[in-house]
Structure formats: C-alpha cells, structure tokens
Amino acid sequence: MADRDLQNTALITPLVGIIMGSDSDLPVMKAAADVLKDFAIPFELTVVSAHRTPLRMVEYAKAARERGLKVIIAGAGGAAHLPGMVAAITPLPVIGVPVKSSNSIDGWDSILSILQMPNGVPVATVALNASKNAGILAAKMIALSDEVVSRKLIDFMASQEKSVNEKITFLL
Ligand code: RP5
Numbered sequence: 001m002a003d004r005d006l007q008n009t010a011l012i013t014p015l016v017g018i019i020m021g022s023d024s025d026l027p028v029m030k031a032a033a034d035v036l037k038d039f040a041i042p043f044e045l046t047v048v049s050a051h052r053t054p055l056r057m058v059e060y061a062k063a064a065r066e067r068g069l070k071v072i073i074a075g076a077g078g079a080a081h082l083p084g085m086v087a088a089i090t091p092l093p094v095i096g097v098p099v100k101s102s103n104s105i106d107g108w109d110s111i112l113s114i115l116q117m118p119n120g121v122p123v124a125t126v127a128l129n130a131s132k133n134a135g136i137l138a139a140k141m142i143a144l145s146d147e148v149v150s151r152k153l154i155d156f157m158a159s160q161e162k163s164v165n166e167k168i169t170f171l172l
Pocket of ligand 1: 020021022023024025049075076077078079099100101102
C-alpha cells in the first residue's frame, strides 16, 4: 500500500507521524490511528524499518519537523531500535510503542529496547502494544496549542469517568 493511501487526508498537513518497523505491526499500531481519527487530528501512517530501511528512517526523521509533524509515534517489536533512533535524529517528541511480535521474548525485548534509552535521548514509552495510549498522549501534546483538541480530550476523559461510574452504580 502506498504511503499516500495510508494518510487520513492527502490535503491537510499531518501533525502526527505514525511509523512502525513492519507491516506486521499494523494490527497493534492501528489503535493509535483510530484515536487520532476520533480527535480529528491529521496523521500519516507508514512503515519505516530501522534495520531493513535504515536510510529511509534517517530521511524520515530528518525531514519530519520541516514537513510540519509535531510528534512521532514509533512502534516496533523485537530489537526495537526504531523509536530510539528516530528520537536521536529529530527534535520532535517521540512516543515509543513496544510491539509484541510473534518471535518476541514475551515482549520484554521490545519493552526494554525502547524503554532503556541513554540520558539525553528520551522516548516516551507506553505499555506493551498500548498504541491507543500513544495516540491519546500524542493528542495531549497537540492539545497544548490546539483548544479544539483540548476540549475533545476533556470530553473524552469525562465520558470515560461516566462510563466507569455507571458500571459502579450497576454493581451496587
Ligand atoms: C520488527 O521486527 C518489527 O517492528 C516487527 O515487530 C518485527 C517482526 O517483523 P516482521 O518479520 O514481521 O516483518 O522490526
């Protein structure tokens, strides 16, 4: 599938770049895209492999800020070097999603290789396969300078609270 096909719009500049090491990560990473769609935040989604397409990774990370991206969500499994390497190149915040790939060591390989970054090169790491949270965190970053997204986040949080409160009432 062409990159263009995976953009939620070809006309609006994406604010969030969702990248992943392999198309096999897509079933996990799709939840981040779903969140951004819900918040009407323009994003792009594509495969960038630190190991199989290293030059593409460097080009992507170098160009990201000038293309208008504000935050990058990077998911990878196994020896998951993509989020850290992208964070080493771009000044943009990078949210790392450890993906539990089929040949992983229960996902610990992905978690530790994304989480254990050296001082000076932070990656905001979410839980294993937690790309939904990566999408929400990206939305919170966008909301810092976007009142509409901020309002949507406040509504989203209120609806979560309401749904939990309703369940509690039901249990009583
Ligand atoms: C990583 O290796 C990818 O992020 C993926 O999670 C894992 C397996 O990739 P495939 O062999 O399925 O392409 O680089």
